[in-house]
Every structure is written in structure tokens, then in C-alpha cells.
Amino acid sequence: MNRKNLGDLLLEYKLITQDDLDEALRLQSKGEKKRIGEILVELGKVAEDDIQYLISKQLNIPFIFLRDITLDDDLIKKFPKDFLINNRIIPLYETNNEISVATNDPFNFEAINKFKEITGKDVNVSACSSKDILEKLQHIKYFYLGQLVESLDSLIKNLKKSGFYRIDFIFDKTLKINISGSFAFQKIYDLNIGQIAPEEILKYFQKFEYGYFYELFTNTNSFILFIYPILELSNIVFINKFGIFPDKMPLFTDLNYWGKLNIFKSELPKVGYNFIPFKQFMQGENIINLIDNVSGSLPEGVMLPVLCESCKGAKCENCNHLGYSFEVKHG
Structure with a gap:
């Protein structure tokens, strides 16, 4: 499957207008060091959940709400805190051969491969919002x-x-x-x-x-x-x-x-x-x-x-x- 530009996908699914996209692109061209999706969310043009859902449909991967899931604190603690926060990625569960993770950026292959490197297991990816990830990590008190x-x-x-x-x-x-x-x-x-x-x-x-x-x-x-x-x-x-x-x-x-x-x-x-x-x-x-x-x-x-x-x-x-x-x- 060909990877489409996120802005074009949002237009195709009528989640934003061309004016919305142009405004975000202007801010990005002026030195805003953020992705188009982040800028559109901050401008209030689209919800982050909508972006993640759209990406999950295009990639044929699950879209999840972390707030509805009970996670394994001990599994999360196996990975460096800064790594999880900076990459907006979190482990969900693991088996003998696989580990499942959720991220707000399924195209962050470097972070996804890091899980494979650390665990030696195949990695299954789901999409979710960065807000959900940060809220879950905030409550891992140990x-x-x-x-x-x-x-x-x-x-x-x-x-x-x-x-x-x-x-x-x-x-x-x-x-x-x-x-x-x-x-x-x-x-x-x-x-x-x-x-x-x-x-x-x-x-x-x-x-x-x-x-x-x-x-x-x-x-x-x-x-x-x-x-x-x-x-x-x-x-x-x-x-x-x-x-x-x-x-x-x-x-x-x-x-x-x-x-x-x-x-x-x-x-x-x-x-x-x-x-x-x-x-x-x-x-x-x-x-x-x-x-x-x-x-x-x-x-x-x-x-x-x-x-x-x-x-x-x-x-x-x-x-x-x-x-x-x-x-x-x-x-």
C-alpha cells in the first residue's frame, strides 16, 4: 500500500478543509518544528484521535483507547522512561514470541525496532493518541x-x-x-x-x-x-x-x-x-x-x-x- 501524505488523507476523509491545511503548512514553513498533524490538532482543526484512527485504517492496524485498558506496570518499567515519553510509545502486553505496543506514530520505525532489539521479539503495533500514552505513563509511580x-x-x-x-x-x-x-x-x-x-x-x-x-x-x-x-x-x-x-x-x-x-x-x-x-x-x-x-x-x-x-x-x-x-x- 502506498503511503499518502497525511494532509491529503485528512482532506480525502473531509476531516479538514484546504484552508485548514494551508494554514498549518504556513506555520510549519515559518520554522514550527512540528508535524502537520500536531499543528492541526493545536489549531483545533482536527482531533488527535481522528488522525490516529485515519492512520490505523490506512495501515490496517488496530486503533485503541488506552484509558479502556489495564496495563502491566512491570512490563512498562522494563523500558527507559525518557524513551517511552519522547517517542510517545508504550508496551501493552507480551507473549513468549511477541510484544504489542501502542504509539501515536506508527511510522516511527526507529522506536518500534528498539522494542524488537530490547526484547528479541516480533512487535505488533497499534495506534492511539499521545495524550492517552502520557496519561498512562504519568500514573506509573514507581x-x-x-x-x-x-x-x-x-x-x-x-x-x-x-x-x-x-x-x-x-x-x-x-x-x-x-x-x-x-x-x-x-x-x-x-x-x-x-x-x-x-x-x-x-x-x-x-x-x-x-x-x-x-x-x-x-x-x-x-x-x-x-x-x-x-x-x-x-x-x-x-x-x-x-x-x-x-x-x-x-x-x-x-x-x-x-x-x-x-x-x-x-x-x-x-x-x-x-x-x-x-x-x-x-x-x-x-x-x-x-x-x-x-x-x-x-x-x-x-x-x-x-x-x-x-x-x-x-x-x-x-x-x-x-x-x-x-x-x-x-x-
Whole structure:
């Protein structure tokens, strides 16, 4: 089928007049960096739904109203937010071999092929209005959080080179994210992203290659979530310089744990097994304490924070964007 000019199609179906088209073409010729269809919609000459319906008829593809469809939020979150918004395209559903998408521009082959590239599946295209797409994306409230938590991956890896070992998520109208450990504290983010559930944060962390200890405190519309990431890539768990090696498993701790190691929750130590008390300092055989819980003189070999000389705590490349460097205590 030959692809006709959109303006000619609109005239053929008597959705606009020649004067309407001429006015839109004049605006476009004066530097208006928009497509004819967009200009005609802004001028009030035609509804966007009419344009999309016409295109769908010409291409023999479905025309849909997204507001009548319940979408899969998790499927949408697989694709970059900016990509979906900028291209006015959204995934609808997928099978083992195909993925269906809706777009306001079925001729945007670059964006359509991107779905095939990402999923390795054939792409079925439907037409719909850009307004419907943007409204649906606006209500995907955890979309940005997913990108944020993934960006924390590099931060977590930097923690291994430092004395920081805990990430704090504090939600009360806004979401604050801090890191702490070894008597140091650093603010990372303060975000206004709407209502959020701690379970969503935990779910995103499970996509990484390490496990974590965690502690959760909740109130009516707020929560505090402490996450202690475990870098399993090196088969060693580092909590400052107190190391837990795989040959010391199984291990008990007074916090919740998610991961692949043989770690179990217990409020009290188990005779003959290693135990990490996160909530308080303990004495005894096989006890591995956090540095922040140690009272009195600190043992040799721990890492102590020193304010970064280059940025004075503002975070820079010299301190791996942590604001502090850490020096090993000797003697």
C-alpha cells in the first residue's frame, strides 16, 4: 500500500478543509518544528484521535483507547522512561514470541525496532493518541524509582572501598536516601516521587547480584528502611573490616536477610555459630560486631572516615562521590 501524505488523507476523509491545511503548512514553513498533524490538532482543526484512527485504517492496524485498558506496570518499567515519553510509545502486553505496543506514530520505525532489539521479539503495533500514552505513563509511580535504584548499583559497589555499609531510605512525603557507617553519614538524594512502598525498593534490590540485610519501620504514611548490601561477587561479606567468609556459614543475625547465602534470623546467638548483632554490641565467641556498635577503643584494622580534602564532603571523583575517604586504623 502506498503511503499518502497525511494532509491529503485528512482532506480525502473531509476531516479538514484546504484552508485548514494551508494554514498549518504556513506555520510549519515559518520554522514550527512540528508535524502537520500536531499543528492541526493545536489549531483545533482536527482531533488527535481522528488522525490516529485515519492512520490505523490506512495501515490496517488496530486503533485503541488506552484509558479502556489495564496495563502491566512491570512490563512498562522494563523500558527507559525518557524513551517511552519522547517517542510517545508504550508496551501493552507480551507473549513468549511477541510484544504489542501502542504509539501515536506508527511510522516511527526507529522506536518500534528498539522494542524488537530490547526484547528479541516480533512487535505488533497499534495506534492511539499521545495524550492517552502520557496519561498512562504519568500514573506509573514507581517508574523513576526503578531507574534510581539501578543507579545506586554503582554507589553500592563504591561502598566496598569505604567504611559506609548501610543505605537508608526514609519516606515521609518525600524520599530521602542516605548512606552511613563507621561514624560517618552522607545525604545522597531527596526526591519528591509520590507515594511509595518499601516492598518496591526491596524488589528492585533483588535484581542485583548481591543479597542484603534489612530492617523496616513503618507508620501510617511513612517508613524507614535500612539496607545493608552484601557484595557476593567476591564471595565475601564486608561489614567494614569485620569479614564474613563462606567457610564460616551458616550464619545467624538479628536482622532480616534476602539472598543465596546460608544466613538465618535469630534474636540471640546460637552456640557454635557466627552471629552478627546489628542492633547492639555483644561480647562472646563467634560474635562479629559492627564498628558503630563497638564501645571503647577500636580494634586495629578498622576503616575510619576522613573528610575528602578535594570536595570537603560535597562528593567528587576523588572520593568516589562519597564525600569521605577512609583510612585503616593502625595501633
